[in-house]
Amino acid sequence: MSTRVYDLAHSRTGDKGNTSNISVICYDEKNWDFLKEHLTEAVVMKAFAHIAQGPVKRYEIRNLKAFNFVIERALGGGVTISLAQDIHGKSLCNVMLAIELPSVGNEQKQ
Amino acid sequence: MSRKQSVRIGAGAGTSDDRMTPALELAERGEIDYLVFECLAERTVARENQSRTKDANKGYSPSLHERAQMVLPTCIKKGIRIVSNMGAANPVGGAKAMRMEAKNLGLGDVPIAVVLGDDVSEIVRTMPQLTLMENGEPLESILPTFASANAYLGADLVAKALDTGAPIVLTGRVADPSLFVGPMMHEFGWSYDDYAKLAQGTAAGHLLECTASVTGGCFGWPGVKDVPDLANNGYPFADVTPDGKIVLGKTPGTGGRLDVMTCTEQLIYEMHDPKAYITPDCVLDITGISLTETGKDRVEVKGAVARPRTDTYKVVVGYTAGYIGEGEVSYGGIDAVARARWAAEIVKERLKRRGFTYEDFRVDLIGMSSLHGEPNGRPEPYEVRLRMAGRTTDKKAAHAVGFEVRAMHMHGPGGAGGACEPRVRDVLAVKSVLLPRHLVKTQLVVEGSL
Structure with a gap:
């Protein structure tokens, strides 16, 4: 059984120019270390490879049991010139939530 | 006090x-x-x-x-x-x-x-050497279609x-x-x-x-x-x-x-x-x-x-960047996705034959791939809405996108429905520069009497 990011965390997307930032916030802080180990920049880049050119930078915000992923070149050239429907990429957090990780073990799930 | x-x-x-x-x-x-x-x-x-x-x-x-x-x-x-x-x-x-x-x-x-x-338009216009934060190019590159510059x-x-x-x-x-x-x-x-x-x-x-x-x-x-x-x-x-x-x-x-x-x-x-x-x-x-x-x-x-x-203010510089034209039409039922994809190829071919080119062009299958792109293995939905969009400095070329998509009613694969009117909008883009604070002269005025 794999674990989805969705099972452990909630998320919101923000935008600046051609850059998307996606928060990953643990429901339970005990899963923060698991996500730190498994939800790496490489894993996220792979999940967004068909959407963004990257690179991906991960910032740790331990105090808020959260991470902030900053994904470059993710918004079709930038909000103001993008041909996308979702020019801000507001829906991109759902790609993050669908990422599958190794099993966290049921006792740790929220 | x-x-x-x-x-x-x-x-x-x-x-x-x-x-x-x-x-x-x-x-x-x-x-x-x-x-x-x-x-x-x-x-x-x-x-x-x-x-x-x-x-x-x-x-x-x-x-x-x-x-x-x-x-x-x-x-x-x-x-x-x-x-x-x-x-x-x-x-x-x-x-x-x-x-x-x-x-x-x-x-x-x-x-x-x-x-x-x-409003720092007059200041930044005289500083074409400023670096655009988004792509590292000089401000000069967007000055020809400059629209505004405002410091935060x-x-x-x-x-x-x-x-x-x-x-x-x-x-x-x-x-x-x-x-x-x-x-x-x-x-x-x-x-x-x-x-x-x-x-x-x-x-x-x-x-x-x-x-x-x-x-x-x-x-x-x-x-x-x-x-x-x-x-x-x-x-x-x-x-x-x-x-x-x-x-x-x-x-x-x-x-x-x-x-x-x-x-x-x-x-x-x-x-x-x-x-x-x-x-x-x-x-x-x-x-x-x-x-x-x-x-x-x-x-x-x-x-x-x-x-x-x-010691700098961030300045958003607005500039015009042509037009975005778009159109949409729907396909449902058996082979809906295959017909939508075929329609997209036909529209692209017709735009090409009419001599139109685009700086950026996009095909979306709404209901399948319009939000998160198209990775391999995504299942096909019952119905999709084909959306095509192109950015260009030629307003006619922009209009042609929606025009040719709408024509899928009569000139495309079978069973197309619900095309929208061709849409064209002008593009107002922004990029940013950093401006030394001391160059920005602020002022406070009161309208009316206190």
């Missing part, structure tokens, strides 16, 4: 298109001292600059009239002071329009303090405007959190170098600047993150004390929720390095922040710190 021991600052808009009535409910029932309307997206000022070019009286946020009519009677009666960037590209024009609204509402002569100086001004100017005593402050481009920090500086006499307090104020401003996004909007998810009475969600406020204590709340008797989860999502929203959120006032570090629920729909914010502000 006697100072209050606590001040309550409410958020009345987080974008020009934000919902209206929650702001009135906040004014009526929130017991607020200030109501802040943040109404400028990145390119809004550029857009309004074009409005002002056509009509010298325009150029402020068009939503100003409706917002003024809605809240002015309550705010004036209760002594709630209004701070807003609805001045956009013409803050003086906006102030005149708002004063006229007040007069028409029978509220008399309402003076308005106006912050000027964010800070809370110091908002505070000075409030110091005049005017019940309303209107600005052009001011950083979103700064609109909230200004009232705190004004009320408590915070020094512009007191970074401990500016940090707390900036964190509060950032949490408030998107209104309902901290009270359950942009948040709910059935069964996982339920939001009570979301249809009736209320706008937030912050209670601030002179020592920088911050407790958030929302309008009593409204739906939505305000708790650690909603605040955490909003705190990280639009942030890059959480140790370096740069505003005109400070460089905020949120990594030490703790959020504590002190009651129902009450959250205390502690632990924000900040480094000194940078």
Whole structure:
């Protein structure tokens, strides 16, 4: 059984120019270390490879049991010139939530 | 001057298109001292600059009239002071329009303090060597279709405007959190170098600047993150004390929720390095922040710190970048996706034969791949809506996209339905530069008599 990011965390997307930032916030802080180990920049880049050119930078915000992923070149050239429907990429957090990780073990799930 | 021991600052808009009535409910029932309307997206000022070019009286946020009519009677009666960037590209024009609204509402002569100086068009035009933050190219590369340049001004100017005593402050481009920090500086006499307090104020401003996004909007998810009475969600406020204590709340008797989860999502929203959120006032570090629920729909914010502000202002430069043309048509049932893909190839072929070229072109299958692209192995839906869009400097080429998509009714694969009219919109793009602060000359004027 794999674990989805969705099972452990909630998320919101923000935008600046051609850059998307996606928060990953643990429901339970005990899963923060698991996500730190498994939800790496490489894993996220792979999940967004068909959407963004990257690179991906991960910032740790331990105090808020959260991470902030900053994904470059993710918004079709930038909000103001993008041909996308979702020019801000507001829906991109759902790609993050669908990422599958190794099993966290049921006792740790929220 | 006697100072209050606590001040309550409410958020009345987080974008020009934000919902209206929650702001009135906040004014009526929130017991607020200030109501802040943040109404400028990145390119809004550029857009309004074009409005002002056509009509010298325009150029402020068009939503100003409706917002003024809605809240002015309550705010004036209760002594709630209004701070807003609805001045956009013409803050003086906006102030005149708002004063006229007040007069028409029978509220008399309402003076308005106006912050000027964010328009740095004349300065940056003479500095083509400035570097665009987005791509490292010189500003010169976008000057041929230049539309506007506005610096994100800070809370110091908002505070000075409030110091005049005017019940309303209107600005052009001011950083979103700064609109909230200004009232705190004004009320408590915070020094512009007191970074401990500016940090707390900036964190509060950032949490408030998107209104309902901290009270359950942009948040709910059935069964996982339920939001009570979301249809009736209320706008937030912050209670601030002179020592920088911050407790958030929302309008009593409204739906939505305000708790650690909603605040955490909003705190990280639009942030890059959480140790370096740069505003005109400070460089905020949120990594030490703790959020504590002190009651129902009450959250205390502690632990924000900040480094000194940078010696530059961020400037958003607007420029025109041609047109985007688009069209849509639907396919359903057996082989819906195959027919939609075939239609897309036919449209592209016809555009090519007509000699049109595009700087960027996009094909979406709505219902399948329009939001998150198309990885391998995604199942086919029952129906899809084909959407095609192209960007070009040729308006005819832009129109042709929607024209040829609509023609799929009669000239494409079988069973196409529901094409939309061809759509063409002009593109107003933005990029950013950093401008040394000392080059920016700000000014404070008061419309009306104090």
